[in-house]
Amino acid sequence: MTLKTAPARSRAETVQQIVTPGGVKAWLVESYAVPLVALEFAVRGGAAQDPPGKAGLASMLAGLLDEGAGPYDARAFHRIIDDLAVHIGFSADRDSLSGHLQTLVRNADKAFELLKLAVNDARLDQDAIERVRSQLVAGLKRDANDPDAMAAKAFREAAFPNHPYGRSARGELDTLGGLTRDDLDAMRGRIFVRSDLKIAVVGAIDAATLSARVDEVFGGWPQQGQLQPVPPTEIHNLGAREIADLDVPQTTMRFGRAGVARKDPDHFPALVVNHILGGGVFTARLFREVREKRGLAYSVYTHLNEYDECPMLIGGTSTKNERAGESLQVIEQQFKNLSHEGPTEDELEKAKKFLTGSYALRFDTSTKIASQLVNLQLDELEPRYLDERNARIEAVTMADAKRVAKRLLGEGELLVAMAGRPVGV
Amino acid sequence: MSNKTPATASVTLTSGAASSGARGSSDIAHLRLDNGMEIVVIPDNRTPVVTHMIWYKNGAADDPQGKSGIAHFLEHLMFKGTKNHPQGEFSNLVSDLGGQENAFTSYDFTAYFQRIGKEHLRTLMEFEADRMTNLVLTDDVVAPERDVVLEERRMRTDNDPAAQLDEAVQAALFSHHPYGTPIIGWHHEIEDLHREDALNYYQRFYTPENAVLIVAGDADADTVERLAKETYGRIPARAAPPRRRRPKEPPPRAHRLVTLADERVEQPSCERVFLTPSYKTAEPGEAETLEVLAHILGGGPASVLYETLVGDEKLAVAAGAYYMGSALDDTRFWVYATPAPGVELEDLDAAIERVIERFAATKLDADSLQRAKTRLVADAVYAQDSQVSLARWYGESIATGLDVADVAAWPDRIEAVTAAQVQEAARKWLDKRRAVTGFLMPKEPATELRAAAGE
Numbered sequence: 066m067t068l069k070t071a072p073a074r075s076r077a078e079t080v081q082q083i084v085t086p087g088g089v090k091a092w093l094v095e096s097y098a099v100p101l102v103a104l105e106f107a108v109r110g111g112a113a114q115d116p117p118g119k120a121g122l123a124s125m126l127a128g129l130l131d132e133g134a135g136p137y138d139a140r141a142f143h144r145i146i147d148d149l150a151v152h153i154g155f156s157a158d159r160d161s162l163s164g165h166l167q168t169l170v171r172n173a174d175k176a177f178e179l180l181k182l183a184v185n186d187a188r189l190d191q192d193a194i195e196r197v198r199s200q201l202v203a204g205l206k207r208d209a210n211d212p213d214a215m216a217a218k219a220f221r222e223a224a225f226p227n228h229p230y231g232r233s234a235r236g237e238l239d240t241l242g243g244l245t246r247d248d249l250d251a252m253r254g255r256i257f258v259r260s261d262l263k264i265a266v267v268g269a270i271d272a273a274t275l276s277a278r279v280d281e282v283f284g285g286w287p288q289q290g291q292l293q294p295v296p297p298t299e300i301h302n303l304g305a306r307e308i309a310d311l312d313v314p315q316t317t318m319r320f321g322r323a324g325v326a327r328k329d330p331d332h333f334p335a336l337v338v339n340h341i342l343g344g345g346v347f348t349a350r351l352f353r354e355v356r357e358k359r360g361l362a363y364s365v366y367t368h369l370n371e372y373d374e375c376p377m378l379i380g381g382t383s384t385k386n387e388r389a390g391e392s393l394q395v396i397e398q399q400f401k402n403l404s405h406e407g408p409t410e411d412e413l414e415k416a417k418k419f420l421t422g423s424y425a426l427r428f429d430t431s432t433k434i435a436s437q438l439v440n441l442q443l444d445e446l447e448p449r450y451l452d453e454r455n456a457r458i459e460a461v462t463m464a465d466a467k468r469v470a471k472r473l474l475g476e477g478e479l480l481v482a483m484a485g486r487p488v489g490v
Numbered sequence: 491m492s493n494k495t496p497a498t499a500s501v502t503l504t505s506g507a508a509s510s511g512a513r514g515s516s517d518i519a520h521l522r523l524d525n526g527m528e529i530v531v532i533p534d535n536r537t538p539v540v541t542h543m544i545w546y547k548n549g550a551a552d553d554p555q556g557k558s559g560i561a562h563f564l565e566h567l568m569f570k571g572t573k574n575h576p577q578g579e580f581s582n583l584v585s586d587l588g589g590q591e592n593a594f595t596s597y598d599f600t601a602y603f604q605r606i607g608k609e610h611l612r613t614l615m616e617f618e619a620d621r622m623t624n625l626v627l628t629d630d631v632v633a634p635e636r637d638v639v640l641e642e643r644r645m646r647t648d649n650d651p652a653a654q655l656d657e658a659v660q661a662a663l664f665s666h667h668p669y670g671t672p673i674i675g676w677h678h679e680i681e682d683l684h685r686e687d688a689l690n691y692y693q694r695f696y697t698p699e700n701a702v703l704i705v706a707g708d709a710d711a712d713t714v715e716r717l718a719k720e721t722y723g724r725i726p727a728r729a730a731p732p733r734r735r736r737p738k739e740p741p742p743r744a745h746r747l748v749t750l751a752d753e754r755v756e757q758p759s760c761e762r763v764f765l766t767p768s769y770k771t772a773e774p775g776e777a778e779t780l781e782v783l784a785h786i787l788g789g790g791p792a793s794v795l796y797e798t799l800v801g802d803e804k805l806a807v808a809a810g811a812y813y814m815g816s817a818l819d820d821t822r823f824w825v826y827a828t829p830a831p832g833v834e835l836e837d838l839d840a841a842i843e844r845v846i847e848r849f850a851a852t853k854l855d856a857d858s859l860q861r862a863k864t865r866l867v868a869d870a871v872y873a874q875d876s877q878v879s880l881a882r883w884y885g886e887s888i889a890t891g892l893d894v895a896d897v898a899a900w901p902d903r904i905e906a907v908t909a910a911q912v913q914e915a916a917r918k919w920l921d922k923r924r925a926v927t928g929f930l931m932p933k934e935p936a937t938e939l940r941a942a943a944g945e
Contacts, residue, residue: 074538098536099874140801143792147861150868169868196800199807203828206757212649311754315644347569347581347591360637363645383645415586422588426605429537429707430876 076428076451080438085276087284091264092438092448093275096431100170102268103431104180105439106283107163110256112234113295113373119248121236123157123256125197126249130155130164132193134182139193142179151176153183159234160295160373161443162256167432170269174278181282184257189246201241205233212317212383212484215309220319220482223307224300230372258290259283265438267431297374299323300480306490307482316389316485317381320396324369324376325473327444333457334469335369335378340416341408342399342474343367343380348415350399355382361392378473390489393481400477407467421455518884519711520894523718525727526699530884530894531714532706534877540707541877542614543603544622545885547702548695550673551597551818552734557687559675562595563639564688568602569593570631572624577631580617587613597669598818599889605878608708615721622696623725625689632685640681643674651752652759652930659928660822662746663763667739667819698722699731704885706877739765739820746926751933760835761826761928762842766919768817770891777815778903779915780823784813785862786912787849788825792861795825798845805833805841816890823919835929843922850916854909867901 081093115122131146131153133139146153152167153176164184168176208214218233225231236244262283266275300321325335336344343351343366355365367380384392408416428434441450483490519531550561571577584591589606602621604614647653657672664670674680703722705714742765769777788795788811799806809827825846829838873879887897 096536098534100871101875103875139791140797143790144861147790147792147865150865152872167872169871196807199830202831203757203807207652207759209756210754313644313649313754315641315649317645317649345585347578348585356638358634360634361641363638363642383649384641385644415582419585419588422586422607423590424588425537425539425607426588426590429539429605429878432875 077448080448080451081272082448083272083276083279085280085284087280089259089262089264089279089283091266091275091279092442093265093270093272094267094434094438095269095271096267097269099431100269101431102166102168102170102173102176102266102270103435104166104264104266105163105432105435106165106262106264107161107439107443108256108258108263109161109261109373109443110290110292111157111159111161112232113160113229114252114256114293115229115232115236116248116293118240119244120232120240121201121234122244122248122252123162124235125194125201125241125244126252127155127157127162128197128201129189129193129249130183130187132197133188133190134179135186135188137182138188138190139196142182145179149175149179151179153179155183157234159230163439165432165435173270177278177282184282185285187253189249191246194246194249198241198244201236202238205235205238205241210311212311212313212315215311215484216317216319216381216482219307219309219484220321220480223302223305223482224321224480225298225375226301228298229295230298230375255291257286259286259288260290261292262286263439263442265435265442267435267438295374299375300377302480303478305480307480308487308490309482309484310486311484313485315383315385316483316487317383318389318393318481318483319379319381320479320481321370321377321379322475322479323473324371324378325469326376327371329376331465331469331472334461334465335473336420337413337416337458337461337466338403338408338470338473339367339369339378340420341412342403345416345419348419350403351380351396354395354399355384355392359391359395361388361395365396386486387488389483389485389487393490397477397479400474400479404471404474404477407463407470410463413461413463413466417458417461420458424455518894518898519714521711521715523698523723525723525725526731527718527722527725528702528888529714529718530702530704530888531709531711532704532877532880532884533708533710534706534874534880535708538608538708539605539877540608540611540705540709541603541605541881542611542618543601543704543706543881543885544618545599545601545702545704545889546695547599547700547889548732548734549596549598549600550671550675551668551736552695553668553671553675554691556679557683557691558671558679559639559673560683560687560691561600562674563636563680563683564691565593565595565600565602566635566639567627567632567688568621568625570635571626572620573626574620574624575617580621583613583617589614595673597673598816599886601885601889603881611705611709611714612717612721615717619721619725622698622701622722625692625696627685627688629685632688636680636683639674640677643677643680646674647672651750651755654752655748655750655928655930658748658750659761659763659926662748662926663742663765663822664739666737668736669739669817669819669821695732697728697731698725699728702885702888704881706881734818736819742924745922747929748926749929749931751931753933755930755932757828758835758932759826759828759930760839760842761824762839762925763928764823764825764920764925765820766813766823766924768819768821768890769815769887769896770818771820775903775906775911776915778900779907779911780813780919781815781866782859782862782904782907783912783915784811784823785866786854786858787811787846787916789862789865794849794858795827795842795845799827799838799841803841804830805838806830809842816886818890825920835931839927839929846916846920850913850920854912856909859907859909859912863904863907866904870901
């Protein structure tokens with residue numbers, strides 16, 4: 066069978082790079098197909114910026130931005146959001162705090178006004194602080210004996226001792242209690258700065274209008290902040306087996322080892338190798354060996370995960386306690402086999418076809434396009450990456466794949482964290 | 491800060507599938523092949539990508555007695571190969587073409603979908619049409635896949651007390667109708683599902699008359715029709731579509747309380763689930779009224795339950811409501827809350843009841859009603875941004891007994907809902923006697939007993 070490929074359309078050419086009169090940068094994809102505007106933004110400075118003893122601060126700040134701002138208390142603010150049918154929200158992850166806004170064109174001016182209030186004048190009222198604190202606490206308690214959360218915590222703590230990445234991004238019961246309005250205000254002052262602000266907008270708005278709106282929303286931010294440097298690190302305790310005891314019939318596992326950074330020349334071969342090992346849903350070696358052949362698990366996967374200061378190859382599965390040892394053996398063997406022998410020609414070709422062919426699927430909604438464009442900016446890439454990325458994957462040779470498989474998978478030494486009552490590990 | 495979302499109502503083949511619940515309309519085409527297969531085309535040419543979905547109008551509620559989980563098990567087995575294409579060939583092809591695929595089973599439907607570059611649409615149709623009639627199953631592939639499903643059940647339910655409570659609440663709400671049985675099935679019945687069960691079920695339901703093809707994305711109706719005729723159209727008509735005859739749930743008269751106490755629970759929660767009509771079973775306008783009611787009562791931080799219980803009374807840290815309107819038979823309306831520290835579930839439940847009673851007895855203000863309508867109708871516009879959302883909305887609606895015109899006219903029917911109707915719906919349907927209350931509670935380890943026994 067011959068496989069046709071779609072004629073190449075330049076995606077980079079659809080991106081307008083705007084610098085506003087106030088000096089703020091934003092990327093815009095102008096599109097009038099649906100009467101909507103989507104904006105995504107991110108600043109560096111997520112949970113890794115939480116000061117010692119104050120884990121959860123960035124998450125709490127994100128949760129408070131839409132809990133009252135400017136002249137509006139939380140109740141009034143939420144009612145206006147509903148009146149305008151706007152989607153607005155903020156979240157903090159490890160290395161960044163991000164926000165999104167989606168609005169009907171007819172309400173766009175008012176929606177940008179709400180965003181301006183949220184990112185400049187969030188009130189941080191005491192009753193809102195207590196409410197968000199209690200919601201974060203309830204979330205932690207809900208997950209206290211959740212196998213996924215327990216395995217993730219055991220992994221994090223063993224992988225990153227004495228490093229910000231070892232702390233919970235959502236905080237701990239004992240740190241959330243101590244966070245104050247002053248802490249929140251100081252955090253906002255440190256991270257809401259223009260030097261590290263990335264903005265992408267997709268939808269029915271032109272460059273001139275957007276420039277004016279972006280200046281209104283972000284123009285008042287200071288140029289430079291005071292981010293604490295996060296020291297580069299790596300996954301510690303390779304080879305260790307961390308077990309969080311939980312009386313459940315199934316063991317949930319998370320495993321990992323060093324990955325390859327986005328800026329590393331081996332990044333593209335690593336994407337291909339990961340796809341072959343555990344990235345492809347139905348076609349990956351782990352899926353075949355663990356799920357299809359042996360029925361050991363419903364889900365088994367790996368992915369390349371990049372914290373700014375620690376690229377990783379992370380994976381996971383859940384399998385009944387009695388067969389946990391067997392599952393882990395199969396997984397480790399698959400790491401070794403691919404590392405020692407490399408992929409087959411067929412696997413290499415198929416992985417490249419999938420990775421290049423499926424790239425378009427990431428661009429089929431406004432919000433997905435906007436968040437892709439913010440991620441590119443966080444990775445300090447230019448729009449031309451959108452057109453070049455597939456060629457870089459096509460260029461991965463068998464020699465590249467073999468070399469990077471060895472580097473990425475080694476002898477399959479993994480840090481493994483488990484929640485459950487695993488047998489035979 | 492967002493609220494907790496309610497339980498999802500479908501089980502996917504692999505983890506990580508998209509969620510549904512969107513609303514929308516655009517230039518939709520609706521056709522039918524000679525063999526009875528229904529087709530809906532939803533054009534969106536912004537990206538050269540299509541979403542191809544096949545919906546079968548059968549789900550877990552159609553599982554034969556004693557064979558719970560067979561709809562979902564068959565969904566897994568549909569990836570095991572056909573007479574023409576051995577196991578893996580379809581998935582490998584989708585992957586080679588840069589596509590993504592998955593499948594999901596709910597109470598009223600089972601669906602298979604792929605997202606792929608538009609030039610590959612015909613190839614997908616050929617393979618999916620083949621899979622409608624030529625499935626081959628051997629015990630060698632059935633046995634390990636049964637283990638996979640048991641692991642899936644352990645992951646979803648055995649590892650999670652909240653999921654166990656949810657099973658018990660649904661079983662109590664539906665004392666007679668099969669919505670009371672979990673989609674994935676009961677553990678002991680999954681263990682006893684065999685190749686013949688799957689094939690019998692497949693023969694009965696996987697027919698063109700029972701299938702709906704949805705194509706959303708960069709494809710026009712004429713092309714889709716031509717390709718569908720060349721592929722699905724070759725499947726001979728089987729007979730009339732299978733009738734879904736399910737026992738009707740009798741009118742509920744007694745409130746039921748279901749509690750689950752587990753040492754693993756550190757954060758208690760409560761819910762009240764009411765038996766209500768669905769879009770299919772309701773009188774005209776009634777389901778839309780329940781939709782508006784759910785939004786005003788519990789659709790986010792500007793809702794009555796949230797403002798009262800979280801904001802004013804500080805009895806809860808989260809509270810909300812949700813109406814599962816897409817269902818072939820009578821369905822569920824959830825009200826849920828997470829207590830603030832030190833608040834007993836009984837007191838929170840009583841407070842929820844007070845809020846509902848006061849709401850039903852007080853004239854609804856025009857602003858609240860308009861706010862809810864604005865949000866719901868806007869969601870139909872937002873849905874136009876996502877071909878997957880639109881495809882799921884149409885598929886789910888048709889598979890639960892509605893037609894394309896119903897979906898297209900939905901925003902107008904929402905606009906027509908009146909304040910008096912919303913109040914009347916609260917009085918009529920949010921009656922405690924129609925409800926099951928579920929409490930998820932911590933249980934202290936029985937240390938004293940163990941000490942007394944000398945352990």
